[in-house]
Amino acid sequence: MFLALKEIKKEKLRSGLIIAMIALIGYLIFILTGLALGLAHENTDAINSWHVQRITLNATANTDMRQSTLTSAQIADLTSKEAALNEVSVVAKASGKKQQSAVFIGIRKGEFIYQNLKLTSGRRAQAAHEVVADMAFQQGGYKLGSTVKLGSAKQAYTIVGFTDHAKLNIAPVLYGQFATAQQIRGAVGTVASAVVSKRAGYTNPASGTKTYDTQQVIEKLPGYSAQNLTFGMMIGFLMVISLVIIAVFLYILTMQKLPNYAVLRAQGIPSGVLVRATIGQSLLLVVAGLVIAALFTIGTAAILPAAVPMAFDLPLLTAVAAGLLVMALLGSLIPVRAVLHVDPVSVIGG
Amino acid sequence: MSAFEIEHVNQVFGTGTARVQVLHDVNFAAEPGTLSLIMGPSGSGKSTFLTIAGGLLTPTSGTVTVGGKSYAQRTAKQRDALRLDAIGFVLQAYHLLPYLTVADQFKLVDRVKRGGNLPPETLHEVLTQLGIADLLDKYPAELSGGQQQRVAIARALYPDPTIILADEPTAALDSDRVKIVGQLFKDLATTHDKAVVIVTHDARLTAFADELYRMEDGVLTKQSA
Ligand SMILES: Nc1ncnc2c1ncn2[C@@H]1O[C@H](COP(=O)(O)OP(=O)(O)O)[C@@H](O)[C@H]1O
Numbered sequence A: 001m002f003l004a005l006k007e008i009k010k011e012k013l014r015s016g017l018i019i020a021m022i023a024l025i026g027y028l029i030f031i032l033t034g035l036a037l038g039l040a041h042e043n044t045d046a047i048n049s050w051h052v053q054r055i056t057l058n059a060t061a062n063t064d065m066r067q068s069t070l071t072s073a074q075i076a077d078l079t080s081k082e083a084a085l086n087e088v089s090v091v092a093k094a095s096g097k098k099q100q101s102a103v104f105i106g107i108r109k110g111e112f113i114y115q116n117l118k119l120t121s122g123r124r125a126q127a128a129h130e131v132v133a134d135m136a137f138q139q140g141g142y143k144l145g146s147t148v149k150l151g152s153a154k155q156a157y158t159i160v161g162f163t164d165h166a167k168l169n170i171a172p173v174l175y176g177q178f179a180t181a182q183q184i185r186g187a188v189g190t191v192a193s194a195v196v197s198k199r200a201g202y203t204n205p206a207s208g209t210k211t212y213d214t215q216q217v218i219e220k221l222p223g224y225s226a227q228n229l230t231f232g233m234m235i236g237f238l239m240v241i242s243l244v245i246i247a248v249f250l251y252i253l254t255m256q257k258l259p260n261y262a263v264l265r266a267q268g269i270p271s272g273v274l275v276r277a278t279i280g281q282s283l284l285l286v287v288a289g290l291v292i293a294a295l296f297t298i299g300t301a302a303i304l305p306a307a308v309p310m311a312f313d314l315p316l317l318t319a320v321a322a323g324l325l326v327m328a329l330l331g332s333l334i335p336v337r338a339v340l341h342v343d344p345v346s347v348i349g350g
Numbered sequence B: 001m002s003a004f005e006i007e008h009v010n011q012v013f014g015t016g017t018a019r020v021q022v023l024h025d026v027n028f029a030a031e032p033g034t035l036s037l038i039m040g041p042s043g044s045g046k047s048t049f050l051t052i053a054g055g056l057l058t059p060t061s062g063t064v065t066v067g068g069k070s071y072a073q074r075t076a077k078q079r080d081a082l083r084l085d086a087i088g089f090v091l092q093a094y095h096l097l098p099y100l101t102v103a104d105q106f107k108l109v110d111r112v113k114r115g116g117n118l119p120p121e122t123l124h125e126v127l128t129q130l131g132i133a134d135l136l137d138k139y140p141a142e143l144s145g146g147q148q149q150r151v152a153i154a155r156a157l158y159p160d161p162t163i164i165l166a167d168e169p170t171a172a173l174d175s176d177r178v179k180i181v182g183q184l185f186k187d188l189a190t191t192h193d194k195a196v197v198i199v200t201h202d203a204r205l206t207a208f209a210d211e212l213y214r215m216e217d218g219v220l221t222k223q224s225a
């Protein structure tokens, strides 16, 4: 560390450039991670808020909750660990406000989704034309008592409560009554789209249904897997790019020092000292870059409008930072090899 | 006992038509308390000789014994340790680490070799003698060639080695400095009982030699001192 610190201190411009580069890449990775997580949340927040393990859908629905139709026979005999829900895609409108794609989810008063619904304000929906809306509606200018129309229907619904983290397929959720959802959906004989269960071993016995693990249904959310794959690849590539940058910079810096190192080796300084200096330098530069990137990310998170789908998860960001540190270690391997092969004889005799 | 001894050393570089024999059956012994000066023209094999004496290069044939044990009998780590503790190398190319101030060049030694380095007063004396005591805060790039060379000399003396191997230590120095450096090496031998070996083509140093050798085309011969 002595040599690494001294060199960084003396070579401020060089070190500053590398740190700036790593800070920018680190910042980009942090923001992408936040965006990936934020979008993933907007896809799955509602499902996650129910804390369910299994989801029953119509067997021919291609694991897509939006396409699933269940009859009353298929949602009979549910225990207190199960809840039925009816999901309908809607467009919410109110005069003077922008149209908003949303998901209407009809739920039953006696069941756990209704009972466990966490409200940030207001109360639960009790009458047929009352809804509890996701916070996105509040951010869009709706208040408790505001009315909203769904699609071209005349019926107005009153927002009686707001809830947080109620998003499905990147659309805010309106929780209403079970029967209302059926009316909006207008499909004869269809009363629900899914049964969700808190039990890991739950399987709906009714014919024509299929019961999945929650994760299977989430993976099949439209675009969800593709999105995660894309972000994963971008982050992976950025990691590799940072690896290359660290390796190249460190290699150049180390190659320039080889005659000096050769002299030190001739004077009996163990190669371990020089190896540690190289790795230490790499780690110090990356840590400094990561600290700056983290500060930028914190700053960004602080000024970000609530509507931007970004979520910052400390363990996840720490894992990403640890990944970059591993890249720093890997990036110092090639220069370390050069240091280990330094031949003191090469500088003897000038 | 000799500080180190070189017996029947031959050094050959390259093979076939590129084959050059740089050292021919070289025999040499360095005694504590003695300054041995090896004079020879450029390309005669002086640096190669010193490289072999310091255990950096294993000769094509022959043995080098230091402290009663040959380099061949020591591991690479032990040779490193020996060079750190017992051998002060003043190299022809000093290549001081550019990001260490003069003071830090010594601190680096402190961090690697924790005990037995020159006490601060002694270091200060050496630096004063060499005329570089007021350069402690300077980086190598801020020093002249001669100043760098004197820092390299002080750096080699700092671990208080018993053997001092110096390759053209006066190449960048004017005649007054040559006298000072020559006297310093001479004192190290006579007062501190070091075995000092200097290879050079600088005739200004002959005045300080206890033993005088000549290197000519890889052949080492002792001159009458
Ligand atoms: N690694 C090497 N490979 C081939 N030739 C070498 C090598 N090192 C030194 N030589 C040759 O050995 C001769 C002696 O070199 P050197 O010991 O540096 O002489 P001096 O220090 O007396 O000037 C020179 O001709 C040089 O070209």
Ligand SMILES: [Mg+2]
Residues within 6 Å of the ligand: A348, A349, A350, B046, B047, B048, B092, B167
């Ligand atoms: Mg030479």
